[in-house]
Amino acid sequence: MRVAIVADVFPPLRSSGAVQLRDLSREFVRQGHQTTVLVASPDLKSAFRIDEQDGVTIARLRSPKTKDVGYVRRMAGEFLMPFAMKRNYRKSPIAGRPYDAVIWYSPTIFLGPIVRWLKRRNNCTSYLIVRDIFPQWAADMGLISRGPAFQLLDQVARYQYRSADVIGVQTPGNLSFFDDFRTAHSECQLEVLQNWLGDAPDRGCSIDLEATKLAGRRIFVYAGNMGVAQQMDKLLDCAVAMRDRDDIGFLFVGRGSEAGRLSQLAAERSPDTILFHDEISPDEIPGLYSQCNVGLICLDSRHRTHNIPGKFLTYMQAGLPVLASINDGNDLQKMVETRNVGRVSVAADGADLPGLASALIERELADPAIADRCRALSNELFSARAAVGQILDAVTQR
Template identity: 60%
Template sequence: MRIALIADTFPPLRTSGAVQLRDLSREFVRQGHELTVLLPAAELQSPWSLEHVDGVRVLRLRAPRTKDIGYLRRTVGEFLMPFAMLRNLRRSPLAHERWDGVAWYAPTIFLGPIARALKRASGCRGYLVIRDIFPEWAADMGLMGRGLPYRFFKAVARYQYSVADVIGVQTPGNAAYFDDWVRGPGRRLEVLQNWLAEAPVGGCSIAVADTPLAGRKLFVYAGNMGVAQGMGILLELAQQLQSRRDVGFLFVGRGSEARRLAADAQARGLDNVLFRDEIHPDEIPGLYAQCHVGLVALDPRHKTHNIPGKFLTYMQSGLPVLANINPGNDLAALIREEGVGRVSTDQSVQSLRQMALELVDSLDADPGMPMRCKALFARLFSPQTAVRQIVAALQAPGRAPAGAVTQDTARAPLQAGQDGAAASTQTPKRVRLLDSAH
């Protein structure tokens, strides 16, 4: 198929979304599809820039800046972004290209106009990959009320949904947000698992052996440190375990809370905690090879089911997880049923402390845990499965039964992953997930 993939993040950015889309685009090519990625680029001096990366055509289109600026400017920039992309697409060598299918990635919620234009010009179907249900999570977190700004963002999100023929959500728990949408004619809602390509263990600019944490059992957090993560409790945990000289905590990444958290750790005198800046995604396997447990944190005010992309990277590297997440999140049952770590939803640092100590003990007592982590990753989170599922949805018009995701629909990722044709006869314990932008 000739497929257009629209997004607002892609390498050289180092976000989890950029890495995901890089892996997905490579897999489209590996499976024999012709893929073109369309991206906004504020830094361009010309209307467009076309390059070829790993067999993928990458068309960058000049658009307003939307990253690392204030909320008001970002909102205006994102609103104008799809229209600027369309204008500059029409100036590019691909102005008259036609596609067999259009896929696009949320976040952001603002890509509806360009996705609609490409669909209409080509007479093809569209697949919306949703990793972040905005503005719902922001309202749940108290970052915005449910007044005029919320209603504006909600209208934009609904328009984007209306453009899609198929929507792939992270988890069955998010299906309720689309009860009205899925009743529309020809619409299909399904669970699209998160994905991550296999990555070799290479070098890493962080050498734990050269730090004060050398020789300790390391709990590692690598990724965004923002309000949505609710990471304060992890510093409380580190303080609770400061007397354990065999345990350390390593935080790697960036985000709105990174500096505050590092300053807080210093103010508490936590000599068992180390903060380091963001590293290249290719260094992550080398980092995890030096660590023992992966940390996951989500603010308890979340009501949507957000499964961070870092969870996949931990599983891929065979790291069991210690998670502190919102009650009811599908991730909790997955961790417990698959035996890949410990998870707390009661927001008690004492509970988290007990689980951390259990994990430290189990590192030696349960040598099969790393293999369970890797097996879970291989079974559920490959880009091969994701590409087959998206392609199948774009090729086959039709609709699922009205209402929420059905059991068969929820199994779709595994069915598509068999040989691209035959459905699996095995029902896994759980088949749901992904990363949000959190």
Template identity: 55%
Template sequence: MRIALIADTFPPLRTSGAVQLRDLSREFARQGHALTVLLPAPDQNNPWQLEEIDGVQVLRLKAPRTKDIGYVRRTLGELVMPFSMLRQLKKSPLANEKWDGVIWYAPSIFHGPLANEIKKSSKCKGYLIIRDIFPEWAVDMGLMGRGLPYRFFDAIARYQYSVADVIGVQTPGNLGYFDQWLKQSGRQLEVLKNWLDMPAQVRCSIRVSETFLEGRKIFVYAGNMGIAQGMDILLDLAEKLSNRSDVGFLFVGRGSDAARLKTSAQDRKLRNVLFFDEIHPDEIPDLYSQCNIGIVALDSKHQSHNIPGKFLTYMQNGLPVLANVNKGNDLAKLIRNERVGQACESNNIIDLLQLAEKILFQINTEVELPNRCRNLFFREFSVNKTVKQIVTALST
């Protein structure tokens, strides 16, 4: 199939979304499909730039900046983005290209107009991949009420839902949100689980053996450190375990809370905690080979379900998980059912401490624990399976 994939994140960005979309595009090429990735490019001077990466066409289209700026400028930039991308697309060598299907990835919620135009011009189906339900999660977190800003974003999101023929959500728990959308004939709703490709083998710049955490059992968190993660309780946990000289905590990444968390650890004089800046995604497997337990954190105020990309990387590399997540999250059920770690849904430090001590005992006594993690990844989260599922949906 000839397929267009619209997104706003892709390498050289290092976000989990960029890694996911890189892996997805590579697998489309491996399975013999002609994939074109359409991306906004605020920093390039030319209207368009076409390149080939790993057998995939990548068309970068000049558009307003939408990242690392204030909320108002970001919203205006995202509102203009799809129209700007469409204008530049019409100037590019792919102006008259016809595709057999179009896929777009949310976040962002603003790709609807571009996806709709490609659907109409190519007379093809559209598949919307939803990784978080915005603006609902922002309301859950207390970042937004249900006033005018919410109604604006909700209208944008619902427009992009209306463009899609198929919507793929992360977990079964998110299916109910789209009950009304599904009532219109011809629409299809399904669970499209997160995915990852096989890891690269690149030496990590972080060497735990060269730090004061050498020789300890390492809890590792690698990824975004922001409001949605609710990570303060992890420092509480480190403080509760500070009397154990055999346990350490390693936090790697960036985000709106990263500097504050690092300062908090210093103020508490935590001698079992280390922070490092974001590393290249290809270094992650070697980082995890130096660690023992992966941490997943989601703020307890979330109402939706989420299986973060970092959970997949832990499973892929045989790391059991200690998760602190919102009550009822599908991830907690998955961790328990598959016996790949411990999940806390109470956001209570005493409960989390007991589960941390339990998993520390497990990694010393359950020799099959790493294999259970890897088996879960290959069975449920292989990118090969993801591409086949999307192609089937677009073909029928």
């Protein structure tokens, strides 16, 4: 099959979405499919650049900047992005390449126009991978009001839903969000498509914890974005509350709008037990986790949608049980508790996290099989092989 994957993130970006799309494209190739990735590239000087990596053709298409800019500029860039991608793709030497399926990844919600164009041009099936429900989650958290801006973004999101023949959401709980959409668009197939990861060998890591102030401690690690949506103060408060324990340390690795503020607070409140480090290459993550004991997850308690963060997958793959602070009712809670792979707090203020952390570190010591349960969960539900197989089944049956 000839597959096009459309996205606004891809390595060398280090986000979880970029890593997922890299792993997905590699797995399509591994299963024998001709795979082309069309990715928005705001830093590109020319209209396009064509790369070949791991058997995947990557068409990097110049587009407006949408990351690390103000809200107005970001909004304008997001709206213009798919049209710039289309224009620059048509200039590329692979513009005439045919496709049997178009797959795209949300977030972002703005890729509908280029997907519709590719779909009409190739008379093929489209599959939308939805990893968060935007703008609903932003409104739930009070980041935007449910006024005109929300209504506009909601219409953009619905346009992309209408562009899909199949929509894959990441948890069963998210299916209910689409109840009204399914009533109006019964021709669109809805299904649960679990998150995925490809194989991740340990290639070492530039962070050597034995050479830091956390040497000899059992490590709680957070690796990923540190932004408003993560409500990271709860994790920092937990770490500060446990600062008198000389056997435990907290490591935060990544970047984001809150990273600088949190690092400064940690230096003031608990300088000996908390370490912040800039983001590292995704290829270094397995080497980092091999030095750690528990993975940390934090989501804003105001979320009403369901979310299984990409970092949860990386923790499971590495055999790390999780300490998670999430919104009440999130499908992740049931998964963690029924599979016995960690502890979950749904308290809005995270006040119970220190107690849960202490219990989990003792459990991790007394129950070495917990690492095996984590890896088994990863292999069963979160493999790139399973994701590609499910997508192919869906598009070939249309």
